[in-house]
Amino acid sequence: MGKVNVVVGMQYGDEGKGKLVDFLAAKADYVVRFQGGNNAGHTVVINGQSTILHFIPSGAFNDNICVMGNGVVLDLDVLQTEINMLEEKGVSLKDRLLISENAHLILSDDVEDSMNDKIGSTGKGIAPSYTNKYAKTGLRVRDIINVENDLDDFDVNARSKLLKFKKFLLDHSYLKFQIVNVSKVLNDAIDAGKYVLFEGAQATGLDIDHGHYPFVTSSNCTAGGACTGSGVGPTKINNVFGVSKVYITRVDRDGAGPLTTQMDKTMMEKIQKKGHEYGATTGRPRRCGWYDAVLNKHAVRVNGLSGVALTKLDVLDGLDEVKICTHYELNGENITDYPADAITQRRCKPVYETMPGWSKDTGECKTFEELPAEAKFFIKRIESLLGVPVIMVTNGADREKYIPINMDVLE
Ligand code: IMP
Numbered sequence: 105m106g107k108v109n110v111v112v113g114m115q116y117g118d119e120g121k122g123k124l125v126d127f128l129a130a131k132a133d134y135v136v137r138f139q140g141g142n143n144a145g146h147t148v149v150i151n152g153q154s155t156i157l158h159f160i161p162s163g164a165f166n167d168n169i170c171v172m173g174n175g176v177v178l179d180l181d182v183l184q185t186e187i188n189m190l191e192e193k194g195v196s197l198k199d200r201l202l203i204s205e206n207a208h209l210i211l212s213d214d215v216e217d218s219m220n221d222k223i224g225s226t227g228k229g230i231a232p233s234y235t236n237k238y239a240k241t242g243l244r245v246r247d248i249i250n251v252e253n254d255l256d257d258f259d260v261n262a263r264s265k266l267l268k269f270k271k272f273l274l275d276h277s278y279l280k281f282q283i284v285n286v287s288k289v290l291n292d293a294i295d296a297g298k299y300v301l302f303e304g305a306q307a308t309g310l311d312i313d314h315g316h317y318p319f320v321t322s323s324n325c326t327a328g329g330a331c332t333g334s335g336v337g338p339t340k341i342n343n344v345f346g347v348s349k350v351y352i353t354r355v356d357r358d359g360a361g362p363l364t365t366q367m368d369k370t371m372m373e374k375i376q377k378k379g380h381e382y383g384a385t386t387g388r389p390r391r392c393g394w395y396d397a398v399l400n401k402h403a404v405r406v407n408g409l410s411g412v413a414l415t416k417l418d419v420l421d422g423l424d425e426v427k428i429c430t431h432y433e434l435n436g437e438n439i440t441d442y443p444a445d446a447i448t449q450r451r452c453k454p455v456y457e458t459m460p461g462w463s464k465d466t467g468e469c470k471t472f473e474e475l476p477a478e479a480k481f482f483i484k485r486i487e488s489l490l491g492v493p494v495i496m497v498t499n500g501a502d503r504e505k506y507i508p509i510n511m512d513v514l515e
Contacts, residue, residue, distance in 0.1 A: 106133075106294040108341045109514075110330045113307025114348040114403035116363075118355065118383070118390060120415035121347045122146030123498060125162040125303045127506070128345075128514065132301040134171055134293055135163025136286075138333030139323035141177040141210055141233065143226040144305035145384025149501040155193065156384045159183050161303050164195055168301075173286050174206035175323060175333020177233040178245065179215070180272055204286040204334075205246035208237045211265060223319050224357020226385050234322035245283055248273055287335020294340055302330040308346075308403040309354075316446035319361030327407040343410040343513070345495065348400050350414050350482070351375060353390035355383045362449040365393035365429045365456075379419040380501075394427040394456065397489040402442035404490050411495040411513035414486065417479060418499045423461035426482055429454040430489065457485070467500050472509050483509075 109128065113119045126148050129135050137144075142158035148165060149155075159182065161170045172178065187197055214229030214236070225231060236242035243262060251258065251266040258266060290300055306325040309315045314326055323329060327344045331337060354363045367375065372392045375381060381390040403409065420426055432439040432452035443449045462476035469475050475483075475497075487494045493510035 106297045107299040108294060108302070108336065109299075110302040110304065110327050110341060110344045110407075112304035112325065112327055112344060112346055112403075112407050113310075114346040114400050114407075114409075114412070115307050115352050115396070116309040116354040116361070117307045118145075118353055118381075119307060119347040119349050120147075120413075120498060121304060122148045122157065122162040123415065123503070123506075124345065124347050124413045125301065126165060126503060128301050129163035129166040129168050131299060132163060132166070132168055133298040134290060134300045135161040135166075135168045136171040136173055136290065136300060136302050136330075136334055137161050137176050137305060138173040138302055139175040139325055139329045140305035140321065141228060141230050142179055142182045143228050143230045143321060143385060146303075146305070147384055147501075148503070150503050152502065153193075154501070155190075157186065158385065159186050160190065160197065160201070163301065163303070164190060164197065167200070169200045169202060170197060171202045171286055171290070171334075172204060172207060173334035174204040175329060176204070177208045177210050177230060177237070178203065179210040179229065180269060182228075199282075202282050202284050202286060202289060203245060205244070205249070205283050206286075207245045208233055208242045209245065209248075209269065211243065222360070224360050225321075228385070231322045249283060290334060290336050291340075294336070300336070302334070304329070308406055309399055311406075314402070314406045316362055316449055319356065319446055344407050345514070346400075346403055346407055346409040346412045348403070348412055348414055349416045350395055350420055350486070350497075351379075351416070352393045352396050352399070353379075353381050354393075355386060355388050355390040357388075359391060362446050363391050363393050364398075364432060364449060364452055365396045365427075365454045367392050367394060375419060379416055394429055394454070395486060396429045396454070397486070398429065398432060398440065398442050400486075400490055401440075404492055409492050411493045411510060412487075412490060413496050413498065414483060414494055415498040417483075417497045417507075418465070418467040420461065420482075421466050422463060425458050426461045427456040427458050428482070428485060428489070430457050431455050459485070467505070469499060469507055472497075472507055475507065
């Protein structure tokens with residue numbers, strides 16, 4: 105039997121999942137996206153060179169087989185642009201890019217429809233494409249292949265769109281031959297002893313069911329989505345790893361979604377600048393807040409996490425004090441569980457534990473022991489609040505910048 109692990113975001117996206125996936129992908133055979141579309145922007149930095157991937161799994165740089173499961177929504181034009189961009193960087197996906205025949209397509213109308221929605225989506229057609237999927241009016245990758253055989257099954261409008269896609273695929277035969285039954289491919293691989301790694305996009309706080317609806321994306325970004333979005337059963341999954349920044353960010357339009365621990369303006373601008381907190385897909389500045397243990401504990405539970413990677417420790421270097429929100433207060437009561445709705449969440453006031461910061465630059469530390477005592481205390485406090493081991497802490501953008509802690513959890 106092979107090995108199956110899942111990586112998910114614990115906050116509102118942009119936690120640095122790409123970095124953990126890239127790290128784990130060194131040993132994996134398959135890296136699989138199971139939900140979302142090009143609303144995602146996963147940054148991988150290798151030797152100072154940064155690449156932002158929107159569709160292709162972050163395993164692209166490790167010679168893994170890259171897979172897009174049925175839970176993904178696909179914009180073929182954008183996918184092709186990304187393939188070309190990678191080729192220009194010397195990364196070929198030839199014979200190692202597999203796409204589920206059941207993945208739904210993002211059409212140009214979908215993109216237009218998502219441009220000015222109320223919650224400030226990424227404008228990539230994600231919600232309209234999933235809307236069509238669940239209304240059972242969507243078009244899937246397999247329809248492109250079948251269109252000429254099944255012409256009568258499609259109305260005139262759908263037919264012309266599919267034929268256009270078909271031409272696109274024939275022009276890019278490179279893609280055409282890699283449309284597969286992902287469930288079969290992955291299950292056969294697992295049976296043959298291979299390591300399959302699932303790469304979540306977006307995050308727990310943006311999950312359509314477990315985030316703060318309606319300020320969420322349109323898919324299940326949590327661990328269960330790996331099963332439904334690929335056709336690999338839950339009994340095959342060994343471990344689920346969560347990724348969380350040592351602070352928190354959120355990107356949307358005009359602060360639409362709740363961010364209970366939002367920092368004051370001066371601190372936020374400092375963190376935005378130091379942490380390069382600008383959306384990888386939208387370019388919008390990300391709002392920043394202090395570490396929210398209530399949300400992160402929710403992520404531990406909803407995803408059944410085995411361990412957590414904490415990212416961007418170095419961004420907090422040089423602060424006089426750092427804060428962790430341990431619980432909320434609402435109408436004089438302590439709230440320790442993440443509220444189910446955005447309205448209640450907005451009313452909650454954060455209750456902080458404030459602790460001394462550290463002046464030492466952690467970016468050069470290679471071991472936990474080398475970290476300043478205050479940073480060690482901060483990490484250990486987060487670990488005890490979450491109740492699961494911290495696997496590693498990252499301390500810089502580059503692939504090599506991480507501090508191992510409980511790495512045995514990864515085995
Ligand atoms: P949509 O996924 O484009 O429909 O956008 C819904 C919400 O999720 C918006 O607030 C987006 O800013 C947010 N969102 C979607 N994808 C990401 C992501 O990859 N990182 C961070 N926020 C995201």
